[in-house]
Amino acid sequence: MLGIFVRLLGADAVFLRRYLRLALVYGVLCGLTIVTLMPILRHLLGNQLEAAGQWLALLALGVVVCWYLRRRVEKAGIAVGIAVLRGGRQRLGEHVGTLPVGWFSAANTARLSHVTTQGMMEIAQLPAHVFTPLFTGVVTPLVILVALLLVDLRLGLVALVSLPLLALVMLATMRLGQRADQRYQRDTAQTSQRMVEFAQAQSVLRAFNGEQGGTRFLEQAVAQQQQAARKLIQLSALSSVLNVWAVQASFAALLVVATLWLGEQAGAAFDSAAVIATLVALVLATRFIDPLLDVAGYSEVLRGTRGQLQAVAELLAVEPLPEPAAPQSPADGSVQLEQVGFRYGDDQPEVLREVSLDIAPGSMTALVGASGSGKTTLVRLIARFFDVTQGRVKVGGVDVRQMSAEQLAGQISQIFQDAYLFQGSIAHNIRLGKPDASEAEVLEAARLAGVQEILERLPEGLHTPVGEGGARLSGGERQRISIARALIKDAPILLIDEATAALDAENQAAIAEALARLRGKRTLIVIAHQLSTVAMADQIVVLDQGRIREQGAHAQLAAEGGLYAHFLEQRRAAKGWRIGEAAGDGVTA
């Protein structure tokens, strides 16, 4: 657990080490100070007040030093927490900045933001709230144990034997809850998913609520979660009972041994000094037990903590895209794929197979194919969302793996379906494509992307804030701003994922206009759905099940009577569809 902490802290680990050193010294000193109660009590019970007074002075000194150290420990603990909140978050941010764009799925993004916000906050509070009491709870009894061994061998031995047994019990109980905990976590995650689904699919769930179908799935998930929770409760109740009982059993053993010995004394000649020594040792033994009881109570807290740290460890373990030591500059706007194969995971099917493709600078290529044929993946590989599994992707004659991220990004501009906008004005978001763009340039890009119409509606125009993630705008409006953002960026290659449905006529118009204007000036690679787009292309690439099946110009492919000709036929049929006619008619109308 400390290992993950050290990795998260990086160079800031010095704070952690300093804190741990201080906590160790503090724990030892607390133990030593408590040990002085032995001579004090012995002298007191033996009515030697003066000697007791001298030891008391030492105790007072110990208390003062402990006080001082405690402040140092708290401050050092806070310093660790701040290092986590500052350095740890920065390190995590830098790390995820190096991850492939493809890694940022919805699930990963949600997990990442949870870890960076709440997760880090909880980890930051660990030293002050958990480590300090736990650490001193272990160190102090150890010091007392040594003292106990020195003054009363029998009690010392009992305590010595009890320690490894206690450690074993605590380890065992931690294991005991672990599996139930994992099951509970899993069931909770599933239920959370069902809750999100419940909210998102509410209209459907409600309309299809015959025979209580609507809430059935969620109710089942909740019932399962509750059951897993009950199981966890039983086990964690059992484990905390076992922990505390184990500690108390050691205490009982100490008590019984001491009483046994005292019982013997009753028969033998009464030795008051020996009796006092035993009694004092017994009092010391209670100080040995007390902190251990606290430690026993922390096992549940530790389990939760481990979960947070585990999440951080998993994030840090994600491999970044390797960056070349000596990056090479791309020569032009050409793109080549050479025998490219790709799969999303080792156990996943191949999405692309032996794909070779040559795209000349300034040409326009349309990618056509059924969904799942690999169009999107192909475009993503060019932008290096992922690295290929086989073969290579070259941009401007250079393997994308031999370029720095900045060089590649400088070469490519993208218009994709899911547009994320940053908090700030519309102008701010458009300028993201070209930070030093003049107001006139921004306006021009806005006009080309059909943003003008949005601007006219808004009193603040270009300077209207878009809200978090662009929430103040509609999906179509966000999309058009993202088109403007891509257009203002002066990159030789433009990748476009065309709108699929006829839904967003304005967006489609903006894209069509951009294509017409940029044709011949930039290298255009379009995932195409519209006939008009496909017809404009210099080269049409038909993908089917991850392979290129046809390739060529429109007239040539249309005449061949293959997949592309079929595509054209389907498109025409779809266009002629009319509602309200008998089934089947729509296809031939």
Added chain:
Amino acid sequence: MSVEQGVADPSARGPVAAVLAPIRGRLIVAGLLAALGAMLTLAPLAAIAEVARLALAGGQGLDQAWPVIAVGLGCLFAGMALISLGDLVAHLADNHITGTLRLAIIRRLARVPLGWFTSRASGEVKQAMQDDIGILHSLTAHFYTTLGRSAGAVLASIVYLFAMDWRMAIVSMLPFPLFFLFFARAHQASARNMQAFGAGMGRINQAVVEFVNGIPVVKAFGGQRKAHGSYREAVDAFAAAFTDFTRPLVSAMANANAMIAPVSVLGVVLAFGTLFVGLGWITPVQVLPFALVAPGICAPLLLLAYITHDLNNATGAAQRVQALLRTPVLETDGQGAGKLPADARIEVQGLGYHYDPRNPVLSEVSFTLEPGTVTAVVGASGAGKSTLARLLLRFFDPSAGRITLGGVDLRQIDSAQLYRRIGFVLQDVRLIHASVRENIALGRPSASQEQIEAAARIANIHERILAQPRGYDAVIGEDVQFSGGELQRLSIARAVLLDPPVLVLDEATAAADAENEVKLQQALSRFAQGRTLLVIAHRLDTVMHAEQILVLDQGTVAERGNHDELLARRGLYARLWAAGGYAKSRVTAQVEEH
């Protein structure tokens, strides 16, 4: 006693007490068990003191040591058993209440207007159902037992010590008021900075969300450094705010903690003990109970001080849970509730809807859907088409006017009855994380395999399902990834199985490729046959054959009639038709020549 104040504060108590009312008795029992248990666990310490008294009184009393120790140990283990029992009672009560609350929320939300869901992020709904109730868990499962245990231990210790010697008892207690002094000061310090801290927390959360969601965009535009820049700034600013927030807290808390560290308490006890022995007020052996018991007060007292924190957290959560349980629901009208519609005729009379009265989305909309006819609704985006469809499906209730189905107001029809009669296929396809079979049979879980397959055939998706290794048992999103168009067809199969006489349809098909689009259209045509149809149209040519076309403009019906009549009017419809370019575009015409 800030602890008592925290608990007794009525504003803090209200929502929590209300939410926990069903398990109040059990929580009190759990707390009492824990308190009693904690008192009993102190017995061995008293036993040690007693044995010491016997031993030092001269050897003869020692034969009584065994019974004393035995009683002490017996009490110890009985006390532990009681504490464990209290924990168990509290946890089970907690398990009961969290389950009950979650179910209650689910059932409540299943009846609120759908608009409630669209105005909220799904994450918020999850947060309320899962996380807020999770916060209540720490309260129900731990707070009351911890309170009982700590209070029991502190109380028993104090009583015992005063019984032993009141003067020693008073001086032994000296560190504790000092502790509360420092503790209160720490809290004042943190309260002063709390607001700034909360604001900082909000800012950093926002910065993280933006950073995390924006990375792909930022990487695509090669501005990594810039995005990191604003994230870095937010992180640094928060770290600084955190430092300011904790600085006054740290030293006050360190003082408070040091005050009641066992070493300090022991020091006080032994110093005064020695002094009092010197003064002849007490005998040396009388110091022992104090050395044994007084340091043990520290831990429970510290706990008492800290757990009020939990209570504050839980109050917010309880308030949110309560608010959720009070969300207004779509009521089925009391009078004549559960009436059965006579037929499938739908009449819309003077329908109006608004979120904000100054800005009506729909007003004075009236029309009739005759059984077996096709009606299309057209108009620019924002004209109110989708709202109209949603009102017809009773996703929410109208602000004015009414909709009747077979002569009965929608508000008087039981929702299961309503959706058996009105089906829909909307753009926004939602499938459930479950098998294909369960998804198709969502509205009729008892449907037979034959019925399910027949529905899938009508929806043109049967063969695609059979092509999956697990067929109808394939879990959507796990065993199989369907494309947008395929999901649309699955949602059609789902609606087909319910066989509703009225169908509300969104014409826009989000099929990603031509093949899918044709299949989808075939499916829709087959399904629509012979039903009363209301189509929300985006492309005018698709609905040109409809018997009735309603042209919506800014929430009112601007024109109505069939295609030819509307074109002849040369009004809004004619303009839309012309603007849509349904006469073939030049490029498309070229393509189609080949």
